[in-house]
Amino acid sequence: MSSxxxxxQHAQQRINSSLSAELEAPVSPYSEGAGDNLGRVYQAIQYSVMNGGKRMRPLLVFASADAVLAGRKQTSKSLDLSACAIEFIHCYSLVHDDLPAMDDDDLRRGQPTVHKAFDDATAILSGDALQAMAxxxxxxxxxxxxxxxxxxxxELALAAGPVGMVGGxxxxxxxxxxxxxxxxxxxMHSLKTGALIRAAVAMGAICAGASEQQRIALDHYARAVGLAFQVHDDILDVESDTTTLGKTAGADIALNKSTYPALLxxxxxxxxAQQLLQQALTALKDFDEHADTLRQLAHYAVTRNH
Amino acid sequence: MSSxxxxxQHAQQRINSSLSAELEAPVSPYSEGAGDNLGRVYQAIQYSVMNGGKRMRPLLVFASADAVLAGRKQTSKSLDLSACAIEFIHCYSLVHDDLPAMDDDDLRRGQPTVHKAFDDATAILSGDALQAMAxxxxxxxxxxxxxxxxxxxxELALAAGPVGMVGGxxxxxxxxxxxxxxxxxxxMHSLKTGALIRAAVAMGAICAGASEQQRIALDHYARAVGLAFQVHDDILDVESDTTTLGKTAGADIALNKSTYPALLxxxxxxxxAQQLLQQALTALKDFDEHADTLRQLAHYAVTRNH
Structure with a gap:
């Protein structure tokens, strides 16, 4: 197993345990015992969040903080809550994206999408709820x-909003x-997926008390890595086969979507993709070995086969 | 004109001017000149927010702060932004509520609903954007x-989320x-509309630096007034005519909705409704004449004819 x-895996276990705790019991001055009746929306929220996701954005939160902390310790509360918050936003965007009025997808990670497993209204409401929960x-x-x-x-509100993810x-x-x-x-990509990736890195840096200079360097890293992921995704759609990819190869071409291979x-x-990898690594030049997870993630962005 | x-009117002018300013030019580290292309979502956001709404929640923010400040001055920035934030949440909830998958309404305040004037995807996205903007x-x-x-x-996140408005x-x-x-x-009412009304009052109090005791008293007021509004709404649906009401009288009965007159x-x-008015006024007993707008709002809640 590679490092x-x-x-x-470590980040996935850590974030899944935080997410489970967050999704457990709704507590609010407004609840007044309504918990039982809110069952369906809560089930949809759980279904959409605890779905075996890769948790790439939480990993970026943790790895960015590690780079800044450089071995110093700090409590993990704000990091874990930041990781949950950004994953809630990511999950809500997938739920709403899959709706019939949007991309109209029936399956996600091999399972029925939320509006298929529940209904359209529950999918809309559970997405809305997740954004507030973040x-x-x-x-x-x-x-x-x-x-x-x-x-x-x-950071999160800007990245999630009309000049961030929703705009994309x-x-x-x-x-x-x-x-x-x-x-x-x-x-389009810099808004739709790039903004939240940059926010993940920025939020890790904020929790760790990064200097302005560190935050700027990490943001350069995040911009390059976010785009590298997307370019490599487009390449995989052309080069890979459906089994390896876990989704339909050639789907971009079939859907007449613009891609980097199509344009370039x-x-x-x-x-x-290689240039973006180099940009990402260069941005990290002043960080020590505690930024190695970030470096490995940059390599992974352009070498993974699915 | 009554006081x-x-x-x-004053609160409406104040909030409409703040809302216009907020909706003007999107500025974000992620925008990078994308503003022009985001036109359609921004048009939908403007359309849904600048819709001649009564701005009851912003008025509660201002009136609650007035009660606490009791004549002291403070800058209005946090109050105006709180008022915008709560109105953004209210507007997004109306846009999503009107969707075909939810209440499927074609008209709001006599105008086509957002998904009718634009399309379903734009309505979903503009609602999502408004929540982030709040x-x-x-x-x-x-x-x-x-x-x-x-x-x-x-306060706002709890009131908007799954054990607040969305849960309702x-x-x-x-x-x-x-x-x-x-x-x-x-x-249902305490979550669907009550939570945001309580949040409006709480946010005004927070901006004004209210004591714990003042916040508790104001929350008692907000709970009573929120429910009083709803009970009186149900009474109007039975007693008023469609012209006065500006919406179809008897609609609750026709839609087989449970109402207070039906149950009681x-x-x-x-x-x-009268008992709730008394509760609201009693909750304000330790406040001086600077709480008179709150008192007038409580009377208005149970005497208005539309």
Whole structure:
């Protein structure tokens, strides 16, 4: 087992245990015993969150904090809550993305999507609930100063909002069956998936008390890695087979989606992925070996086969 | 013009000017010039927010702060941003509630609902964006200490989430065509509309630096007023005519919805509204004349004819 796989497994166990705890018992001044009747929405929330996800964004939160802490210890409360918050946002976006009015997907990770397993209304409401839960979780991250907590809220809210993830989804829908240029493709990805990846790295850095200089370096890393993941995804869609990929190979072409290989050619797309890897590694040059998980993640972004 | 009407108009002008400013130009580290392409979602956001709404929740934010400040001055930044944030949450909930998969409404305030004026995907995304924008707005409320800002985030996130507004919507959907008892009806309303009304009052109090004792008293007020509004709504549905009401009278009965008059009888429902008014006024007994707008709002809740 490679070191990165161990890191991934460790982060998955850590985040899954935090997520389970978060999803356990709803406590609120407004609940007044309503818990039992809210069962269906809670079931949908659990179903959408505890779905065997890779937990890449939580891993980035932890790895970014490790890079900044450089061996120093700190309590893990704000890191774990940040990881939960960003995963809640990611999960809600998948639930809403799969809706019939959006991408209309019946399956996710081989299981019925939330609106298929429950119904459309429950899928909409459970997604809405998850977004609120993300910010509620950050409001409990009180092992760091309140000003840093507010910085977490700002980071996540900007990344999730209309000039972040939601804006990227809107661009993605608008681009379907449209010919987009390289700049437009990059803009769509930088919003739809890039914003939340940058937020994950920034939130880890905020929890660890990063300097401004460290935060800027880590943001350069996050931008490069986020895009590298996407470029390599597009390459895999062309080169890999459906069994290895775990989803339909060639789907992008079939759906007439713009991709990096389609716009650049396969060879230049591969060059671009390598350049992004180098950019990511260069951004980390002032960090010691405690940034190795981030470095391994950058390599993984452009070498994985699924 | 009554004094309350003047207060309402003043609050409406104040909040509409803040909302316009908030909705103007998207600024984000993630935008990178994407603003133009996000046009459709932004149009839908503007359409749903600048819709001539009564702005009852912003008014509660301002009136609650007035009661606590008792004539003292403070900057209005956190109050205005809190008022915007809670109105964003309210507006997003209406957009999602109107969707075909939910209440399937074509009209709101006499205008086509967002999914009718745009499309279902844009309605889902603009609602999602508004929720993120609410928390982003709170992250800029930096004229109060960060710890109080975090208290605002917590208050709004709890009120908007699964044991708040979203939970209430789930209960409302589950209760359609079902016979519910008085306790279940109150629980549904206390979550669906009550939670956000309590949050509005709490957020005004937090911005104004209320004592724990003041916050408890104001929360008693908010619970009573929130429920009084709902009981009187149900009475109006029975007693008023469609022209006065601005929506179809008797709609609750036609839709087979459980209401207070249906469960209690009309006379006892009216008694209940009066008792709630008294509870609201009693809760304010330790506040001076600066709480008069709150008092007038309580009277208004049970005397308005639409």
């Amino acid at each position: 990165l796989n161990q890191q991934l 910010f509620e979780a950050l409001s409990r991250a009180d092992d760091i100063p309140p000003a840093q907590q507010i910085a977490l809220v700002k 989804q809107a661009l993605d829908i608008a681009a379907t069956d449209q010919r987009v240029n390289l700049e437009q493709l990059e803009q 050619g396969l060879s230049q797309a591969k060059d671009m | 309350l009407n003047q207060q309402l 928390f982003e707005a709170l992250s800029r409320a930096d004229d109060i200490p960060p710890a109080q800002q975090i208290a605002l985030v917590k 919507q789930a209960l409302d959907i589950a209760a359609t065509d079902q016979r519910v008892n008085l306790e279940q009806l109150e629980q 009888g009309l006379s006892q429902a009216k008694d209940m």
